[in-house]
Amino acid sequence: MGVSNTIQQLSVFLENREGRLDEVLKVLAGNDVNIVALSLADTSDYGMLRMVVSDPHKGRLALKEAGITAMLTDVVALRVPHATGSLSEAMHQIVEGEVNVEYMYAFANGSDAAAVLKSDDPARVIDILKGSGFSVYSADEAYRANQ
């Protein structure tokens, strides 16, 4: 298995009803899928749970079996050194490269932070970042972050 540059995010559509988030977390826990990072967006009708997990495929299958809609999304996990302005610089490069960022969230990863980026062209985001001296986490690194 080669080092993959994009990582797979587990995205779950959550209807606004009682206990739905609890159900999702329970299914993942019950199947030994560890949650590395998560972001929960809410709208008036539904929520969107986005997660970096230890095994996205396994997580998706487990949720599917439990009747919960989940999908895998290609995202980029950018290594952000703990230095003021580093995220700003990375974002500047992406904007210059004319790639649109749909959403982003971050988590601490050892001495650095990871910024998870969803864009319409993840491969290009990786090229831009690598070309300007940034590094991105491989899938293996991201799925086992902080362990």
Added chain:
Amino acid sequence: MAGVAIENWKEMIRDPKIECMSRDEMSALQSERLVKQVKNVYEHVEFYRKKMDELGVEPGDIKGIEDINKLPFTTKEDLRDNYPFGLLAVPQDKIARVQGTSGTTGKLTLASYTQKDVDVWGECVARGLVMAGLTSADRIHVCYGYGLFTGGMGLDLGAKALGAMAIPMSSGNTKRQLMCMEDFGATAFGCTPSYALYLAEAAQEAGIVDRLQIKASINGAEPWTDEMRKKIESILHINSFDIYGLCEITGPGVAMDCIHHKGLHVYEDYFYPEILNPADQSACADGETGELVFTTLAKEGMPLIRYRTKDLTSIEHGTCECGRTLPRIQKFTGRTDDMKVIRGVNVFPTQVETALLSMGGGVAPHYMLIVDRENNLDVLTVMVEVDEKYFSDEIRKLDELKSKVGAVLKQALGVSVRVKLVEPKTIQRSEGKAKRVIDNREL
């Protein structure tokens, strides 16, 4: 500010000869008209000629109103199959106007009127206006929609026949409605009952009830309760009346209730009502609930024989306290199909399915309709399943899908809807007859 207590009410009757006619005289009039009408449709409408031939009934077999059960039925589907002008009994150049309502499959149900039909319609509404205590001196503010929908035009024609002043406001813009109501000194208004209550509460909130000269409201096109009527009456200090009609038959003015509110008086000299057992279409006795079926006894443009309304009600033939002998139908207890009336618009759940399928993907054709009444206005929520293929982790894309579904449904139903996206495979699949509608309005 001029609601009249029932003990002080002075009943006026526009056409006492007809409205207080004895049963024998009315039967004779109906018989004469039915015989003529059956001959007319047999000669001029291929659809009826074929149907009667199939049943082996000839015009000569219909000797009086008691023979009506020998005649074939007409359904909404028949109107659809003969859309738009297949059921005319006169040459098309005799048609003076058309009116329509939403049909089951996206096509309209269209009704065609000759000038005489239009005049009869106005006359029937005028009888109702007089029943509501109005005269030629009154100013009638019409906030029913004008257009193909019969509400606005119906009240307008009634005001014209009565010689009263019509204020053709059409629907919407409550603030402006109230301003005009006050400025023009309207003495009566017509709209759906839910909008009447909404208007009443808005007037109360604006503190202008005392400045209005309204004494009566004429409300119909959707089901409402006595409690709702009393609420409208008490807020505005008026008398409110229930008007019923359907465009296939004429529009509002088929029946209306009087101050005693003991059912809606049917103008049976023009629209002959039958109440039939839904199981075997046998006639129900007075007081028994069944499907309401109408025959238009004198209509020229698009006469209908035994048109099945699918509304469930019962009828009483006794003389009313108001003095009228016209029979009274009770408020509807339901329908034989799953049609819902939302803000005066007929909505069939199957229309939603057709519309969703027409989108060619994005959502599954499984849905659930939820009807609520919020601030006295009907709100229709449609729950649709996101198609797994179109599911996205981006809220923007899901919102785009939601707006698209909303636009398609509004186009198809003629009423705006709230779309709620739900997870794939969470709506109950149909096993035989799935429940597709939850109506939370307490009607």
